[in-house]
Amino acid sequence: KLLTSGDPYEAPEAPESFRWFKHWYPVHVAEYLDPTRPHPLKLFGCNLVLWKDGDGKWQCFEDACPHRLAPLSEGRVEEDGQLLCAYHGWKFGSAGECKAIPQSEKPVSEWTAKQQEACAVASYPTKEAVGLIWVWPETGAEARKEAEATSMRGFSALFDEEGVARGDIVRTAWSLRDLPYGWDYFIENVTDPAHVPVSHHNVVGNRYKDPRFFKLLPVREMSAQEGMEYSSDRQLVPSADPVTSSSTDFQPPCLVRIRSDYQSQTQTNLCLFAVPTTPGRCRYIGCQVLVKNKEGELPKGLAFFSMPMPKFLFHILAPLFLHQDQVFLHHQERIVNHRSQVAGVRGEKLYTTPTPADTMVLMFRRWFAKHAGGTVPWVPGTDTTLQTNADPVELYDTYNAHTKHCRICQGALKGVELWQKITSVAAVVAAVGAVTAYAAMCASKSAVAAAAAAALRKGSAAALAAVPTLYAPSPGVYALLALALLFLAANVMLGKLKPLFFKYEFSHADNH
Ligand code: FES
Ligand SMILES: [Fe+2]
Known part of the structure; x- marks a missing residue:
């Protein structure tokens, strides 16, 4: 051995590598999937299928x-x-084993063929927890053992089912979206507190009043396997309940937890998972986990989170927030990619970051380059060319981003369409009913009217007094008219709701 430790010519130790394939990936929300059919899925560019077996797993x-x-x-x-x-009717059991080859000559030849490993399909360890389906991205017996021994990324309040059952913890409905920008741009975006009051102007904060100087201080220093956590040294967006501390915790590969503690001894946790699906895209799955104080209160101003609200409403309103960033991130990723290729440098080297507001973004990028290979480990053969959507339609497309993956929204959409038909028919029926009733009423009064006219000709003052009320619509006619208007208003509202299942356009230039 020529080189001893301490030798100035000794090669520097290679940095520890993040173990991408030794983690559980949350890939879908169980209740949003139709259990009676298989569902395609992408992970690391690999085509996978999710399905529910006879044991309900x-x-x-x-x-x-x-x-x-x-x-x-x-x-x-x-x-x-x-x-x-x-295609030809082969069947597979829960572990991927081949169960039927219907073209076999005899049962014994089918049995022999089914025993061959080549007739089995590769299966990945899968489990369900906190309403999510988690997949371990390696196959084989060894992978199953490792998967069993590894816990999912998260935090205690997220997994506290008893706290949720007691009502001490409120976990909102999961949001799920396929986003048109890559996994690393998602993480970069959510580890950047400075964009919140600006990009989310009028939703969270104000772009003119709230941006300010702040520092991000490490709570947990960067490490290859555990990521990092930073806290800001002051509150960035004013709130009814003052924030006493807030931090952003990146737990690779998928989780960013944004935690805020309030003066009222309550806590909010924005739980954001990003899954690397294909280059230039990722799947976002997230929710809010709210922790009540001893008095059973939520942070002031956030009580609406615990109000019963149909899940589909949560889902169709999510783009109001998400699209505010999406319009940047899709294009930012492509600009950075193009320029870094031209300049031959890593993308973050092209950033200009004169304030400490970007500290965590830069630390995430450093972690990604130093420990995680600087790129998602796509399966060999994955096309890494980034598709650019010059036409912004895809950026605003909520059908492909969510609705088609969510049976709750598909059901709600069918309901909206049905109620549109019902309310339009009901509005017409009520309006026609009102007119018919009024016409009948007028006809029934024609004899009285004739008598009143005759009396009038004779100059009877009493007959004169009866004339103005003679043709006044009856309460029944008014009720039918009110019903027609009500159905019409409901129909207009449903007409405004329906497009949200397909598209939500957003422009910062119009968000004054
Ligand atoms: S491709 Fe022939 S049974 Fe699947
Ligand atoms: Fe949905």
């Missing part, structure tokens, strides 16, 4: 049938709890 397989590689996500979940490839 979600399973995750490679999305290619071993026979001739047709996608299993185009198959069927059969009544016997097996996944059927709908």
